[in-house]
Amino acid sequence: MFLPRWFLFASGVAAFGLSGILIGQTDAAPATDSEPQVKFAEPDCPFFGPDRERFFTDALRRASGMPQRRLSATTDAVGKMLGNPPGGSRTYNFDQTHIAGSIDSYIFADFQANGITPAPNTTDWEFVRRITLDLTGRIPTPDRVLSFVADTAPDKRAKLIEELLAKPEWIDKWTMYFGDLYLNTSNRASTSLNRFPQGRNALYAWIKDAITKGKPYNQMATELISASTGNTYNDGPSNFLVGSVVTMGPSQDIMDQMTASTFDVFLGMTHVNCLLCHNGRGHLDAISLWASQTTRYQAWQLASHMSRTSTAKIPVDPSNNNIYYWSLLTNQKNFTTDYTLNTVTGNRPARVAPTGCKAGQPCYTVPPQYILNGTSPKPGEDYRASLARNITGDMQFARATVNYLWAYFFGMGMVDPPDTFDPARLDPDNPPPAPWTLQPSNARLLNALAQHFIANNFDLKALMREIVNSETYQLSSRYPGQWSAAWEPYFARKFVRRLWGEEIIDGVAQSSGSFPCTTVTAGACTQAGYAVTGWSELNMGYPSYAMQFPDVINTNGTTNAFLDSFLRGNRDDQPRRSDGSILQALNLMNASLIEGKLALTGATASPLVVASAGLNNTDAVNRLFLTILSRYPSAGEMSTALASLPTANGTARNSAIQDLAWSLYNKVDFVFNY
Numbered sequence: 001m002f003l004p005r006w007f008l009f010a011s012g013v014a015a016f017g018l019s020g021i022l023i024g025q026t027d028a029a030p031a032t033d034s035e036p037q038v039k040f041a042e043p044d045c046p047f048f049g050p051d052r053e054r055f056f057t058d059a060l061r062r063a064s065g066m067p068q069r070r071l072s073a074t075t076d077a078v079g080k081m082l083g084n085p086p087g088g089s090r091t092y093n094f095d096q097t098h099i100a101g102s103i104d105s106y107i108f109a110d111f112q113a114n115g116i117t118p119a120p121n122t123t124d125w126e127f128v129r130r131i132t133l134d135l136t137g138r139i140p141t142p143d144r145v146l147s148f149v150a151d152t153a154p155d156k157r158a159k160l161i162e163e164l165l166a167k168p169e170w171i172d173k174w175t176m177y178f179g180d181l182y183l184n185t186s187n188r189a190s191t192s193l194n195r196f197p198q199g200r201n202a203l204y205a206w207i208k209d210a211i212t213k214g215k216p217y218n219q220m221a222t223e224l225i226s227a228s229t230g231n232t233y234n235d236g237p238s239n240f241l242v243g244s245v246v247t248m249g250p251s252q253d254i255m256d257q258m259t260a261s262t263f264d265v266f267l268g269m270t271h272v273n274c275l276l277c278h279n280g281r282g283h284l285d286a287i288s289l290w291a292s293q294t295t296r297y298q299a300w301q302l303a304s305h306m307s308r309t310s311t312a313k314i315p316v317d318p319s320n321n322n323i324y325y326w327s328l329l330t331n332q333k334n335f336t337t338d339y340t341l342n343t344v345t346g347n348r349p350a351r352v353a354p355t356g357c358k359a360g361q362p363c364y365t366v367p368p369q370y371i372l373n374g375t376s377p378k379p380g381e382d383y384r385a386s387l388a389r390n391i392t393g394d395m396q397f398a399r400a401t402v403n404y405l406w407a408y409f410f411g412m413g414m415v416d417p418p419d420t421f422d423p424a425r426l427d428p429d430n431p432p433p434a435p436w437t438l439q440p441s442n443a444r445l446l447n448a449l450a451q452h453f454i455a456n457n458f459d460l461k462a463l464m465r466e467i468v469n470s471e472t473y474q475l476s477s478r479y480p481g482q483w484s485a486a487w488e489p490y491f492a493r494k495f496v497r498r499l500w501g502e503e504i505i506d507g508v509a510q511s512s513g514s515f516p517c518t519t520v521t522a523g524a525c526t527q528a529g530y531a532v533t534g535w536s537e538l539n540m541g542y543p544s545y546a547m548q549f550p551d552v553i554n555t556n557g558t559t560n561a562f563l564d565s566f567l568r569g570n571r572d573d574q575p576r577r578s579d580g581s582i583l584q585a586l587n588l589m590n591a592s593l594i595e596g597k598l599a600l601t602g603a604t605a606s607p608l609v610v611a612s613a614g615l616n617n618t619d620a621v622n623r624l625f626l627t628i629l630s631r632y633p634s635a636g637e638m639s640t641a642l643a644s645l646p647t648a649n650g651t652a653r654n655s656a657i658q659d660l661a662w663s664l665y666n667k668v669d670f671v672f673n674y
Contacts, residue, residue: 052074071411071495072485078496079478081668103470110490119493122476124149126674128316129630131161131468133499134409136169137176137547139507142626145362153312161468165461170546174460175208176502177408181265182207182224183243185551185571186534190244197534197551198233199242199325204550206236217401217458218392221266225388231314232326242326249346252465255306255339256348259299266391268400268421272371275299279347288438290424297366300351304339304368305387328380339366372423390460396423398450402463403440406449412488413497414440417506441489459605477674496674498578501566502546505559505593508665511628513607514597515544516556525603531555562593588666590620598658607660613657620657 098104127479128148132140140148141557148160151479159613164170185208186200187193195203210220218540222409244257262274271291274284276299280291308331313324328608329335341353357363368383369376370390377386391397400421407413417423425432425439427448432438440446449466467473477494488495499507509515517525529542532554543549546559553566554560565587567577588594599605600613608627612620621641625633633641646653664670 003182022592033297069332071488072483075493075674076483076495077478077479078182078668078672078674079561082478082674088141094197094545095554098471101448103445103449103466103472106442106448107472110442111492113489114487116490116492117304117481119476119479121471122494123475125631126476127157128160130494130673131157132164133496133503135161135164135173135464136167137173137500137503137506138169138545139628140630142623142630145626145630155477157474158469161448161465165465170548171208171211172545174211175204176547176549178207178211179550180552180571180576181404182571183261183571184239185243186554188243188572190573193241193243193245193247195232195239195324196325199239201534201552202233202236203239204236210237211460214459214461217453217460219395219458221392221397222385222388224389225262225266226384228328228330228384230327230329232328238326238328241309242311242328243307245326246347249348250343252303252339252343252351253307253347255561256299257302258306258309260475262387262391263547264303266400267394267396268403268415268419269396269423270417270419271422272299272302276303284472288420288422288424289432290422293424298340299368300339300366300373304366305370305383307337307339307368308335308383310335325645328418330384335384337365338368340364341366365635395450395454396421396426398453398458399426399446399613401458401460402446402453406446408482409464409473410491411497414446414489416441416443427464464521494674496672497578498672499566500576501563501568502549502644504566504588504671505562506545506547507670508594508597509545511608512597512661514599514604516542516559517604518542520603523603530559558591558593562587562591588671594662594665598661600654600658609658609661612650612661613654617642620645621660624657624661628661629667631669 018320031464074362079393098108108118110116116347125145128140128145130142132138148156153159182203184200185204186195188196210217223237224240227237227241232238241258241262244254244261246253246257256276260270260276263269263272265594271280271284271288274280275291275294275296277296279296280288280294284291298580310327310329312327313321314327315321315324317323319383341357342359344350344352344590353364367376370387372394373390375390377383400418403413403415403421407416407418422439425436426443426446428438428443449463452466453459453463472491473494475494477496483493487493511582515525515528516530517527518529518531519525519527527542529544530549532543532549532551535543535550546563552563552571565581565583567574567579569576596604597606598609600609608624612623615623618638621638623633625631625637645656645661
């Protein structure tokens with residue numbers, strides 16, 4: 001598609017926005033020569049790897065002069081390119097009271113204590129799109145936008161939230177979210193781990209079933225940590241720990257990685273991974289007060305909970321060892337000994353018993369002990385069951401879960417990055433010694449939300465409901481006046497979020513009405529959906545939306561390339577990211593996945609474009625804006641659009657209608673949630 005003359009209309013197009021706003025402005029900026037260099041003894045420490053920036057908290061960044069997060073800069077830049085929403089913004093009284101113990105009571109108290117004036121409330125037009133995307137990964141339908149805005153009930157936002165929480169799209173979105181968190185993929189190239197599509201599907205189906213049924217999160221965690229099976233194709237949760245199997249080393253490497261992954265996912269404590277290589281002292285002194293006082297031996301005690309677990313490949317066909325499922329079993333033959341200090345090779349530094357200690361002596365093995373309270377398994381208790389009991393009964397489990405979800409909805413956690421918790425700096429009633437400070441930006445709120453989560457039986461939906469019903473979540477991303485980036489940790493405005501690749505491609509399909517076509521018969525699409533590797537085992541047909549993919553890999557190369565350009569990650573060594581790039585802009589402008597959904601004729605003709613072409617120009621512009629951007633055009637946008645549309649029906653007008661729809665898909669309004 002050529003660049004139409006009214007491409008200039010889109011001074012706020014994502015093509016310019018993504019390449020001009022976000023390139024090089026990642027949440028974890030790369031190191032520069034001017035940054036402080038922290039030296040560590042172990043060259044294989046994850047600190048030196050591609051994820052090294054994750055080990056720096058924002059507090060350390062500020063103290064050491066490292067680059068700050070760019071949430072404010074990105075939000076300001078996007079805001080300048082957004083169209084003006086109809087209806088203006090709601091107002092409120094800064095001094096209004098909030099229910100004691102609510103999210104807003106803590107947040108607004110911080111505003112007052114620090115002299116911060118928060119942004120006004122977001123408009124109804126913006127809210128309906130924001131909440132629909134955040135909870136379901138879809139854009140709202142035009143009819144739902146108009147009915148919501150026209151509704152005069154004071155509780156309409158709360159009602160909309162309940163409506164969205166009950167939708168199957170909510171299940172799809174959060175199945176994808178937890179699939180990312182649990183690194184559920186058919187294979188992990190970085191460790192040569194292969195679950196095969198059947199193992200991936202089993203975990204996917206388990207996650208989806210748990211989300212659908214509202215399974216308490218502590219129960220979900222318990223099942224994932226303590227699962228035992230002889231066939232991972234038939235048992236979903238067992239695939240979580242199997243994902244931590246590493247090769248080319250002793251069994252302790254597997255125990256260590258299972259432990260590190262479990263603590264990262266469920267307690268937000270990535271530094272345990274470091275402790276499994278070396279003592280904290282001399283390595284983590286500038287990063288974590290708790291870790292600096294914790295030893296490698298204590299980490300071994302924690303990893304010993306995995307010492308009675310065996311993992312083995314079981315060929316599906318005894319004549320072919322290349323296709324297999326896994327067994328993940330407890331207390332099997334040759335796995336009846338605690339964590340043993342007898343390695344000098346592998347993926348981590350040597351594990352060597354004290355001088356003079358011999359095999360069979362107590363000093364040669366490390367019995368299990370929970371690192372945060374010093375307790376050991378009860379007599380006869382399964383080691384992993386004991387670990388699950390300690391983790392889910394730990395206040396840190398609730399804190400970490402709350403913080404992960406807070407980071408999703410607000411763009412950053414109260415502890416950020418969300419998996420860099422320092423247990424020694426979380427209690428506002430027992431602050432750490434100087435120069436250390438409390439780690440959470442609002443420790444009392446974090447603890448209160450964690451208690452709320454526990455009191456509601458670890459109900460994920462109840463936690464989300466509490467967050468998105470808050471006035472804090474409903475603040476505008478637009479800030480009248482002078483905004484200070486120093487206010488970021490106080491959440492005094494909404495920070496924009498670049499949509500996931502799945503949300504973008506699904507939003508185009510949903511709004512255009514043109515879905516992927518698997519089979520074309522007699523010029524018509526008879527079977528719509530994406531063909532996904534190994535999907536047939538689930539007997540669910542073809543997924544119509546990318547948010548329904550069980551993995552971040554599918555068989556359509558064009559779809560893969562588009563989604564990968566939006567940095568969906570690989571559920572291995574590349575996490576999902578929100579960075580922008582020239583490639584994203586080029587894909588939005590030129591990818592067949594976009595242009596192909598704007599056809600006026602043929603098996604995949606777009607109902608939106610066809611219907612718009614049958615309207616007068618004013619109605620056509622309104623319909624396209626409302627369907628794609630969830631709002632009407634401003635007066636200036638309407639004037640520019642009308643000037644570009646011929647009045648007479650025909651090929652030229654049809655092409656102009658297509659160009660207009662294409663241009664709206666390239667605006668920042670479409671690509672960012674604000």
